[in-house]
Amino acid sequence: MSNEVQDKVIEIIAEQAVLDVSDVTPESSLDDLGIDSLGLVESIFAIEEAFDIQVPFNANDPSESDFDISSVAAIIKAVEGLVAEQKQ
Template sequence: MDVHDRVIAIIAEQAVLEPRDIREDQTLEELGIDSLGLVESIFAIEEAFDITVPFNANDPGASDFDISTVGSIIREVDNLVKAQAEA
């Protein structure tokens, strides 16, 4: 399973939806994921990919990690995974 599919699966689990029902242009809010669900998603992503997400749960807007849409989260995770592989 690649980064895209794993991130979609994690978000789908938090949203209690099927992965096929998740679109990259959707926001987490549109999927019914609240702030607690966001934090749980970030933890699940960190665990799944063995990465550290630069995310401030107290102020998500101040983070360098773009959580604006599902697609942006996928891109951010993909970048972190690639950076870790190069390190």
Template sequence: MTQSVQDRVIAIIAEQAVLDPADVRMESTLEDLGIDSLGLVESIFAIEEAFDISVPFNANEPSQSDFDISSVAAIVRAVEGLLEDQKK
């Protein structure tokens, strides 16, 4: 059985935050989870690799990126959107 996008994203974020996936809530921000800017970049790379997608994220200007990192739920939605775009 394949993992859902949500489960895979949560697993990646949990690994970066050194947390159990059960401790990662959809409404949590990366800051809430203790993920710093380096952890964010590593999370983005891990997401790209796990889903074979290219994430439109600018580490130098996170607020200028087209990839919403405001919460775990936002990241899941953004990844789902990128996967949908890839199908077109």
């Protein structure tokens, strides 16, 4: 499942940043990709819809949330965690 999650998250982020999927790597930060706060919100909504999960409302505050948005890899890991929780 991990590759499916990674591919879909990268696809969503690339779409929101108006980039080719090949331009988005797990090592990319949202700043690197030119994603502002509105783009982040739109990406989160798209991720929630795609995976039928609920991202914590405080995801943008690392001290308050386990959902890390510091890089694409961190977002992928957080989404994998939420998907796993949902299946329990």
